[in-house]
């Protein structure tokens with residue numbers, strides 16, 4: 001039996017939802033700002049309209065961050081723990097896959113990427 005082969009960046013990128021690829025390439029598109037008092041600071045939450053990632057920060061009344069910093073929550077299939085898509089090779093794989101879905105690499109002309117739904 002051979003050991004499980006680690007997926008390559010281009011394979012991991014090809015398996016991702018288009019919206020996830022766009023957020024990885026362009027950064028998240030934050031909106032839906034909410035703030036609620038959480039005992040010692042405001043819990044400020046924003047949501048990405050493309051991928052539903054959530055960013056939470058804790059902000060004091062004076063605007064400085066509280067000691068508790070918050071963090072990010074991603075949709076369950078956003079992260080690909082076995083492959084680094086944030087290094088140079090991984091980011092290139094993400095950009096390549098977006099171009100590939102636009103059909104520009106192999107000569108097809110498509111004006112937009114689409115609705116982000118996973119292809120069958």
Ligand SMILES: [Zn+2]
Nearest residue numbers: 023028048051
């Ligand atoms: Zn996003």
